[in-house]
Amino acid sequence: MKKFLLLLHEDIEKMNELSPKEMGELANAHMAWATKLAESGHLISGEGLHEKGVLITGKECVIKDGPYLESKELIGGYYLLQANDLDTIVQFAKECPCHLWGGTTEIRAIMEMDQYEQ
Amino acid sequence: MSNNRHSAIEFYYRALYGKLFSALINQFGTNHVNEIEDAIQNTFLKSLKTWNADKIPDNKENWLFIVARNDVLNQIRKKGKASPASNLTETEENGTAENDLRLETILFLSSSKKNSDRAKVMFILKNIFGLNVREISESTLLSQEAIYKSINRAKASFRLEFENKPISVITKKTGKHEIVTVEEILYAVFNIGFDSFNNKIQSIVNEDLCLEAFAIAKELFKKYQQDSTKNLLALFCFHIGRIPAKIDKGKLVSLFKQDQAKWDKKLMSLGFSYLHKPEKLNRFYIESLIASKYMTANSYDTEHWNEIIKLYELLTKFHHSPIVKLNLCYGLHQANRREEALILLADIEKELPNGHFYYSLVKAELLKVSTPKQSETIMASVMDTMEQTIRKEYLLENGLITL
Numbered sequence: 001m002k003k004f005l006l007l008l009h010e011d012i013e014k015m016n017e018l019s020p021k022e023m024g025e026l027a028n029a030h031m032a033w034a035t036k037l038a039e040s041g042h043l044i045s046g047e048g049l050h051e052k053g054v055l056i057t058g059k060e061c062v063i064k065d066g067p068y069l070e071s072k073e074l075i076g077g078y079y080l081l082q083a084n085d086l087d088t089i090v091q092f093a094k095e096c097p098c099h100l101w102g103g104t105t106e107i108r109a110i111m112e113m114d115q116y117e118q
Numbered sequence: 119m120s121n122n123r124h125s126a127i128e129f130y131y132r133a134l135y136g137k138l139f140s141a142l143i144n145q146f147g148t149n150h151v152n153e154i155e156d157a158i159q160n161t162f163l164k165s166l167k168t169w170n171a172d173k174i175p176d177n178k179e180n181w182l183f184i185v186a187r188n189d190v191l192n193q194i195r196k197k198g199k200a201s202p203a204s205n206l207t208e209t210e211e212n213g214t215a216e217n218d219l220r221l222e223t224i225l226f227l228s229s230s231k232k233n234s235d236r237a238k239v240m241f242i243l244k245n246i247f248g249l250n251v252r253e254i255s256e257s258t259l260l261s262q263e264a265i266y267k268s269i270n271r272a273k274a275s276f277r278l279e280f281e282n283k284p285i286s287v288i289t290k291k292t293g294k295h296e297i298v299t300v301e302e303i304l305y306a307v308f309n310i311g312f313d314s315f316n317n318k319i320q321s322i323v324n325e326d327l328c329l330e331a332f333a334i335a336k337e338l339f340k341k342y343q344q345d346s347t348k349n350l351l352a353l354f355c356f357h358i359g360r361i362p363a364k365i366d367k368g369k370l371v372s373l374f375k376q377d378q379a380k381w382d383k384k385l386m387s388l389g390f391s392y393l394h395k396p397e398k399l400n401r402f403y404i405e406s407l408i409a410s411k412y413m414t415a416n417s418y419d420t421e422h423w424n425e426i427i428k429l430y431e432l433l434t435k436f437h438h439s440p441i442v443k444l445n446l447c448y449g450l451h452q453a454n455r456r457e458e459a460l461i462l463l464a465d466i467e468k469e470l471p472n473g474h475f476y477y478s479l480v481k482a483e484l485l486k487v488s489t490p491k492q493s494e495t496i497m498a499s500v501m502d503t504m505e506q507t508i509r510k511e512y513l514l515e516n517g518l519i520t521l
Contacts, residue, residue: 015163019250023162024131030166048167077167 001082003044003110004089010076011102012051018101029097037081037092046079073104080110131162133330134179135248138186140219143245144285146190148276155245157189220246221300221337222289228299229288232275235299239306240265241272247307247327257310257324297342301350301402304338307331312357323361332358345396349403355389356409358382374418386413401437404429423453440469444480451484459484473503 018026037043051074053066067074076098083089086109093105135158142154161182175181224246227238243249251269255262280288311327332354339347363380364371371377393410396403408429415422430446443466450459463481470477478500485493 015166016159017250017252019132019253020135020158020162020248021130021132021253023166024134027131027162027166 001084002086002112004081004083004086005108005110006046006079006081006089006093006096007075007106007108008077008079008096008098009073009104009106010098011072012074013072014102022101026097026100029100033095033097037079042081042083042088042092044080044082046077048077049075076103130326132248132326134182135162136220136246137179137218138183139245139248140223141183141217142186142190143223144219145187146194147282147285148280150190150194151245151273151276153190153193154186156193157186160189161186221334221341222285224300224303224334225292225296226280226285226289227276228303229292229296230276230279232279233272235302235306237268237272238299239303239310240268241276242303243307243310244269247330249327257313257327292342294344297338297344298346300338301335301346304331304335305350305353305402308354308357312361323364325358325361328354328358328361345394345398346400346402348392348394349396349400349406352389352392353402353406353409355385355392356406356413359385359389360413373412378413381413399432399436401433404433404436408433418452420453423449427453427455440466441476443469444476448480448483451480456484456488473499475500475503 034043034046037046051067055064055066056062057064081089081092086107089107093107096103096105098105138158138161139154142157143151146154164185165178165182224242227233227242227246230238233241240254243254244251249257251262251265254260254265258265308328308331311324311331313323332351335347335350335354338344339351359382360373360376362382363376363378366377389406389410393403393406408426411422411425411429427446427449430442430449433442434446443462447459447462447466450456450462463484466477478496482493482496482500485496
């Protein structure tokens with residue numbers, strides 16, 4: 001099976017405007033979706049990420065504290081998934097609750113050396 | 119199996135918001151309403167990141183409470199305000215979200231002398247019933263800006279009025295006046311839920327808001343055993359019992375045309391069990407009598423309408439509202455007492471803003487036979503100013519207007 005990294009980009013502005021009811025529905029949708037991934041055997045791991053972080057750039061190691069709101073989107077979490085093909089992951093990602101409020105999902109296949117030998 | 123698992127971890131953040139807010143304001147007081155609001159918002163956003171069902175703490179409500187409380191403490195420390203550390207130990211024992219302090223908090227907010235009832239309702243809708251400004255605007259037809267301003271003003275005057283007074287001390291002094299205010303506020307919240315036109319999702323009733331007002335009214339009755347609260351409960355039952363018949367295939371159905379088989383019989387009989395004549399008459403008793411008459415009438419004939427008229431006449435003595443008078447007016451019209459209706463209508467006009475929706479509808483109905491042209495003009499202007507599709511459809515389909 002191949003491995004994929006699924007990144008969840010969230011629209012921070014929209015998230016901050018959600019009402020308690022909408023947030024509750026979103027929280028429940030996320031849990032239901034994660035449960036579905038786990039039960040189908042595609043989930044390896046997955047976590048939410050804090051908004052705050054540190055950026056270290058260049059040889060000088062310039063340190064910058066986040067959040068980095070140059071864009072209104074921020075990576076809010078990731079999933080490490082496994083499947084036989086990309087299409088299976090695309091189908092799952094389409095249902096990701098992150099899309100309900102203007103978010104974007106990004107799928108990146110994990111590079112495996114044996115793929116180059118074929 | 120996954121269904122069970124899902125429902126077991128499902129949480130209703132809207133109701134939880136009110137519980138958390140109440141617990142936190144009881145601990146931190148009215149000085150820190152802004153910090154409390156931000157803390158709950160932050161906490162909910164954080165909880166969105168705990169996707170993994172296995173990682174959810176056993177008692178999620180309590181966990182959310184602790185996260186929110188620490189958030190408030192951090193904000194206060196950052197702003198360099200006095201540390202309320204003395205309150206901390208006390209909270210561990212009794213300040214958790216499990217201990218539902220919503221009724222106490224409503225009682226406390228109701229005792230304010232500096233805020234109007236309307237301002238209290240807005241504040242309570244947001245912080246106890248967990249609606250955001252956008253949702254309040256959608257259910258009340260007030261602009262978001264007006265609601266936002268009203269809530270901010272209320273916040274400031276609560277802070278001034280109750281500064282450094284522990285909430286528990288104030289609620290212990292609860293008297294009849296505060297209970298009556300709470301009843302009025304719960305009824306207002308209920309009505310907002312009952313008439314919650316939402317164009318976006320095409321819904322007419324915000325049922326969970328109604329049920330929550332009902333649940334808190336039950337608590338109020340349990341605690342203070344007032345006749346008026348019992349009457350309010352009867353009224354809630356009759357209204358909630360009709361919700362299943364209020365909408366049919368996405369269309370609004372008037373009370374007189376509803377499929378009575380769809381009325382919830384259990385709630386109706388519960389309503390009758392609450393319907394006891396109080397020692398001192400009050401508006402809720404009379405209103406629940408009216409509702410029960412509508413729900414038990416065999417036909418809406420003149421005799422029925424004359425009974426309704428008597429009750430509305432009585433109600434005007436207990437509740438001075440032009441809307442009650444309009445209902446009376448409509449009853450008189452239905453009982454073929456048109457002249458009386460027209461005299462009363464002229465009287466009401468002075469009490470309402472120009473082009474009032476319900477007033478215009480009743481007036482158009484009254485003038486339909488005598489001066490049909492005038493009636494049509496009124497209806498046309500109602501349609502022009504009407505923004506809600508679902509109400510427009512209702513008017514069109516019921517022949518109240520022809521385009």
